[in-house]
Amino acid sequence: MVARTPAPPRAVVFDAFGTLFDVYSVGLLAEQLFPGHGDALAQIWRDKQIEYTRLVSMSGRYRPFWDLTRAGLRYAVAHRGLVLDPASEERLMNQYRHLSAFPENREVLEALKARAIPAAILSNGDPEMLAVAVRSAGFAPLLQHVISVEPAQRYKTDPAAYALAPATLGVAAREILFVSSNGWDALGATWFGFTTLWVNRAGLPPEQLATAPTRTGTSLRDVLSFFPS
Amino acid sequence: MVARTPAPPRAVVFDAFGTLFDVYSVGLLAEQLFPGHGDALAQIWRDKQIEYTRLVSMSGRYRPFWDLTRAGLRYAVAHRGLVLDPASEERLMNQYRHLSAFPENREVLEALKARAIPAAILSNGDPEMLAVAVRSAGFAPLLQHVISVEPAQRYKTDPAAYALAPATLGVAAREILFVSSNGWDALGATWFGFTTLWVNRAGLPPEQLATAPTRTGTSLRDVLSFFPS
Numbered sequence: 001m002v003a004r005t006p007a008p009p010r011a012v013v014f015d016a017f018g019t020l021f022d023v024y025s026v027g028l029l030a031e032q033l034f035p036g037h038g039d040a041l042a043q044i045w046r047d048k049q050i051e052y053t054r055l056v057s058m059s060g061r062y063r064p065f066w067d068l069t070r071a072g073l074r075y076a077v078a079h080r081g082l083v084l085d086p087a088s089e090e091r092l093m094n095q096y097r098h099l100s101a102f103p104e105n106r107e108v109l110e111a112l113k114a115r116a117i118p119a120a121i122l123s124n125g126d127p128e129m130l131a132v133a134v135r136s137a138g139f140a141p142l143l144q145h146v147i148s149v150e151p152a153q154r155y156k157t158d159p160a161a162y163a164l165a166p167a168t169l170g171v172a173a174r175e176i177l178f179v180s181s182n183g184w185d186a187l188g189a190t191w192f193g194f195t196t197l198w199v200n201r202a203g204l205p206p207e208q209l210a211t212a213p214t215r216t217g218t219s220l221r222d223v224l225s226f227f228p229s
Numbered sequence: 230m231v232a233r234t235p236a237p238p239r240a241v242v243f244d245a246f247g248t249l250f251d252v253y254s255v256g257l258l259a260e261q262l263f264p265g266h267g268d269a270l271a272q273i274w275r276d277k278q279i280e281y282t283r284l285v286s287m288s289g290r291y292r293p294f295w296d297l298t299r300a301g302l303r304y305a306v307a308h309r310g311l312v313l314d315p316a317s318e319e320r321l322m323n324q325y326r327h328l329s330a331f332p333e334n335r336e337v338l339e340a341l342k343a344r345a346i347p348a349a350i351l352s353n354g355d356p357e358m359l360a361v362a363v364r365s366a367g368f369a370p371l372l373q374h375v376i377s378v379e380p381a382q383r384y385k386t387d388p389a390a391y392a393l394a395p396a397t398l399g400v401a402a403r404e405i406l407f408v409s410s411n412g413w414d415a416l417g418a419t420w421f422g423f424t425t426l427w428v429n430r431a432g433l434p435p436e437q438l439a440t441a442p443t444r445t446g447t448s449l450r451d452v453l454s455f456f457p458s
Contacts, residue, residue, distance in 0.1 A: 052438060054283040055413055059386045059420045063438075071437035078434035157288045184284055191288045205307035208300035209281060209292075 008227045009177035009195055012112055013147075013165045016123035018046075019181040019199060019220075021099035021133055029095045033088050034080070041076050048072035050184075053124055053155035062153040065126045069096055097129065101137040102201075108220045109142035115227060120145035122165045122178070124155050145169065157188025165194075177214075177226055186213040197222060237456045238406035238424055241341055242376075242394045244385075245352035247275075248410040248428060248449075250328035250362055258324045262317050263309070270305050277301035279413075282353055282384035291382040294355045298325055326358065330366040331430075337449045338371035344456060349374035351394045351407070353384050374398065386417025394423075406443075406455055415442040426451060 017023050024042050031038025049065075049072035056063050073092055077084040112119045120143055123130055127148045134140050145168050149161040156162065166173045178194035180186045186198035187207045196213040198206075199220055206212065215222065246252050253271045260267025278294075278301035285292050302321055306313040341348045349372055352359055356377045363369050374397050378390040385391060395402045407423035409415045415427035416436045425442040427435075428449055435441065444451065 048437075051413065054287060055386055055417060055438070057287055058283060058384075059388065059417050061420060068438075074437045075434055078437075155287075157284055159288065184280065188284060188288050191290060205304055208277075208303045208307075209284070209297075 006195075007175075009117070010175040011118040011120065011169050011171045012177045012179060012223060013120045013122045013169070013194070015178075015180035015182060015185050016121050016125055016130060016133065017099070019179060019185075020105050020121070020139070021101055021137070023096075023099060025100040026092060026095045029092060033091070034077075034082055037080050037082065041080060044076035044079050045069075045072050048075045057155045057158050062155075064150070065124050065155075066129055069093070097132050098136050099133060101139070102220060104220050105137070105139070106142070108223050109139060111224055113142055117227065118144045118169060118171075120147060120165065120169060122147045122149070122156075122162070124149055124161075126150055156185055157191070159192055162189060162192040162194070177223065179220070179223055183207045187211055190214065195226070197226070235424075236404075238346070239404040240347040240349065240398050240400045241406045241408060241452060242349045242351045242398070242423070244407075244409035244411060244414050245350050245354055245359060245362065246328070248408060248414075249334050249350070249368070250330055250366070252328060254329040255321060255324045258321060262320070263306075263311055266309050266311065270309060273305035273308050274298075274301050277304045286384045286387050291384075293379070294353050294384075295358055298322070326361050327365050328362060330368070331449060333449050334366070334368070335371075337452050338368060340453055342371055346456065347373045347398060347400075349376060349394065349398060351376045351378070351385075351391070353378055353390075355379060385414055386420070388421055391418060391421040391423070406452065408449070408452055412436045416440055419443065424455070426455070 014020055023046050027038045027042035030041040034041060049069050052068040052071055070093060109119055125148055127150060130146050130148055134146055147164050147168050149155055152160040152164055154160045165176060173193035174195060176194050177197060178189040179197045179199060181199040181201050183198060183204060186196050187209060190196045190211050190213050198213040198216045200216050200218060243249055252275050256267045256271035259270040263270060278298050281297040281300055299322060338348055354377060356379060359375050359377055363375055376393050376397050378384055381389040381393055383389045394405060402422035403424060405423050406426060407418040408426045408428060410428040410430050412427060412433060415425050416438060419425045419440050419442050427442040427445045429445055429447060
């Protein structure tokens, strides 16, 4: 028997927050507003935002990602024993609309376009948040679809959220490469049936649930390893 | 119009881990095995264990709580850059079977029994884990039911998990006082329809999702405030 190289994916779907956009870039503004607390605030904010997506999904009480992001911020500030005045809250929320993109993104998206591989986003973010982020980064011409989980009223890792990608692209899940920097998202996507790449930028341990992503990498460039040159 | 005092609850259902049993008591053994890392290990272990309950629930991939607890431990140790030999793993897991009970529990359970108020546990834990914990603490004579979410194959805050309590007790959710030290659990239980008490032992901020538990307290004794003396 000869091991066969699997066919290259027919499309690439990216997670947005943490994967294309650096969610910890808000830490700089948080540090300016709350000296000595920036990193902790950014971490608690992110963790709580994600926790809230799961609680509302599990309990069948979907609320927009923007609202959950604001709720996470309020929790994080309270957790540090700080007080969030309305002006600071708006500045931090506005910063979340304009997250930095990771530097290698453009080159990878352009390389996919050059190969005529459709690229898309599938994100927990609301449609409007995603539209602003994609436009700010200048990625609109490089993405065929920007898919929010909103129509499913469920957040990832609920299969109803992931199912929006194959349905929108018209490509079977296993023929889609799903790319995420969030270990839990790479895991959920693998369970769902995507071919997966976990871009482990933070050097975290793998999730210990006996399912591994198809591949693990360290930058978005590792997407291109799935396509023969 | 005269404000009416609501009727006292007809039954009390307790969360187990974090509420009756101190999940951070494993930190002491963790500190012995990994000096300087005990508190961090206990925190990451607990956070990851909870995260895993949510991921497997959302993805429809239920696995026993014991397995998720072990997976969380392995992740926590790896996250700290440490190595977990099999003997240390077994010691820590065995410690998880024998968590300390909070000191005021017995007095509260006995007071409920004296008033003929049925008391029960509804826990993410597996039936066997719960049986060992309840027996170790000597609570068996004080509890009418020890309910694991296992038959639902969903973890809290999934409504299918909470629904086991009214079904088992034969009491409507709003007539049951559900007690948890986990803010997310008190929240999910309130959404489900229970009367709720959040025992905020750690002095954490409330969850910011626009739903508050019926009452918030600081020790299990606050359960008795729901019953006129």
